[in-house]
Amino acid sequence: MKSDHFEGKSVLEHLKAARAKGALAAAEIHGSEMPGYLSAAADAARDTAVVLLLLSILLPHETTIFFLVAGGLFLWKIGRSALLGWARLERLHRVIEEERWEIEHARQQEREELAALYQAKGLTGKLLDEVITVMMADDNRLLHIMLEEEMGLALEVYEHPLKQSFGAGVGVIIATALFAGGYFIFSPMIGTALTITIAALTVAKLERNRRIEALIWNLSLVAFVAGVIYFIKEL
């Protein structure tokens, strides 16, 4: 069945498009693998560590510059992380408003969407009708279901943008402190490696990825970047 609500698509095509819309609304182009304050902290720490390491290669004795740049990164990372978080929240809130409008004004189409979703899960006939009737009975519950099932969005899982930005700030501070420790005691490489190790392991744990692989890849990438810049400088 096709209608204006489905914009000329079939119910299943419409559901696919809705999933894509939900994924877009929830995404955050943050440079990190997952949203959240721990992830933001790990991401900011890695960026700070790499920038400071490159500065120590290019300007090995300009200590003041290192800390000024770290200060700048601190403010930038906090602000940027919060802005990205708020942008995501705005998109998600818009999606929820649109879905509510559809529930209130296009009930028959919402019923068809629900039927298609639950048919795909194996329900048919009278049972399907009864399930749909129960779901349609409560608009609050229906909105919840449509957000999760149709759009693929999860409720109550995101951190407040400020909490996330707080994490980013802490990440910059940790990276700067480790860099400073390495710089003044052994070598800037030690501090950077420590930061990369902590950040990579944290993210791998959050994502349940293989930790050893993640750690080695991250350290290798930093070594590669630092090596290229060092040798180009020596040209």
Next chain:
Amino acid sequence: MTTPYSFDEFFATNKEETVSPFLTPDSRKWGKYLSVRSALFAGFLLALAFVLSFYSTPASLAFLTAVYFLAGTPALINAIHDISNFEINIDVLMTLAAFLSVVIGSEMEGALLLVLFELSAAMESMVEQKTRSSVLSLHKLSPRVACVIGENGFLYEKALADIAVGTHILVKAGEIIPLDGQVIEGRSYVNLVHLTGESQPSPKTIGDEVHAGAGNLDGTLTISVTRTSGDSTVNRIIKLITQAQDAKPKIEQFLDRFGKYYASTIILLSLSFALALPAFWGLPYFGTEGGVYRALAFLIAASPCALILATPTAYLSALSSCARRGILPKGGIMLDAVSTCTTVAFDKTGTLTTGKLTCTALEQLSGPPLDPTVAIAIAASLERHAVHPIAEALTAFAETKKIQVLPVENFRSIAGYGLEGTVSSSTSSYPAILGQREFIQEKSHVALPPADQMATYLFVKGSLFVFYFTDTLRTNTKKVIADLKKNNLRMVMLTGDHASIAKEVAKKLGIEEVFADLRPEDKLAKVTELSTEAPLVMVGDGINDAPALARATVGISMGKIGSATAVDASDIIFIHDDISLLGWLYKKAHQTRRILKENLALALGVILFATTPALLGWVPLWAAVILHEGGTVLVGLNSLRLLKK
């Protein structure tokens, strides 16, 4: 198991992030009072910048940059929105003045302007958020689904929006009636206190109309729906509240209009001076003696810092004083409105009275004489097993008379009718029935005259008793009315109760004008009529008062006893239900208005005094700035006088 997220609050608060469904419950608190916290933090940074300006200019400027970022960015966004809507108002002028002050080297003053401006806007939005929730409590009261009776008697839940007129729904004891309808089966007592103000539960049986939002107390009712959800009583009340809030006269509207003209005029004048001074008086365009410099100085001197502070500081001080007394006005503007009112309209139940029933007397109507003490003991013993307001009043009556309740056998509660059982004492046993007039008439076969006040009947061993009930008057209410009358205020009572009961209460309190038997829409119509004659304060507590509270010039509700809807729809809340504070509030409102006028005169005076010399170049810029800021300080100090209790 956790409660499912309810989207109602999210939409009622216009998608506030503090209730966002996507944020974790723990992290939502990060967004609480964000604009106020941001403005206060900007203020703290400004103070640091000011202190550092005596030691290190770069350090001071670094902090000022942060102030401009925190307080300036939101102001800039708002100003751009206003300009894109072809609206030149005080917001635009303030933002322009603050940012142009950087150009002429007065960045500290510009930052101060921005911080104060943001703080005032943040507080305004906090008040607005509170009022936005007014309809939320009504939505909570209204169920989302109804239990529909299908063709084969099969019961299933259905969304109210999908239920058509004529559908049969089942409402069990303890549930809220979801839709307006007519009873087609069953009998029950229905609690209408939030809809009509009536304390006494109303019996409903086949053929009776029942309204959405009423509580079904003790029986199961089958109802044929007569109105769809969009048309139900609760929804009509929601619409009435919204309409009344929109129709309310607002002083802010005047200030906005004034601000728009003021801002446009000042900007146009500054532009004209920048061009005209060099053209007609031979001044250079640029440099410290140039036309552009003087025009900017004029713009900053004319920026209405003191003018903008004049109102919020006076209101904040007055509000703080009120809060210490247990009065919570939703915005200082309400105090201003109170001072203009010449009529006070009171709801009866819950406002002038406590809303709790008291048994005042009993009388034997017929049958063999029976000791009244025994009658009270029997009635209290039966009512001990019930939950009505009347049951509470009767058991309390027995307690005050120190009459002990007795054991009851064969107790039966007949929903919507009354109670029956056998009460046993050490010497005898009494088969008794207790309840409403029709029930007793049917059981006793004795014709009973209708009572002109709240009553319940007891029939025991051929003896017939009637117990009378009344609302309990609040203490000090009579004195409050007398004090208010001394200020030449007109006193009116508006109630959903019967005329006879209302007049009796009004007589006791010295209120001459009484309007009784009013439904919510009648109350709203009466308040609208009275408000047209003169500004009106409405004092109430029930949901039925909510539209009238919203429509009145000022609505005052009782915080403890008041329904959440009435509290939300009102402008001022008496947190401790202490109606004796009405006189104090009236005086404080007049004092606030007086100080507000002084502030406005002072602020305008300073602007006039500072702008002209700045323009003519008679006074150096720093002196103009000091005059301007001095006016601001004076306005603030004058406002602090309102803090006194």
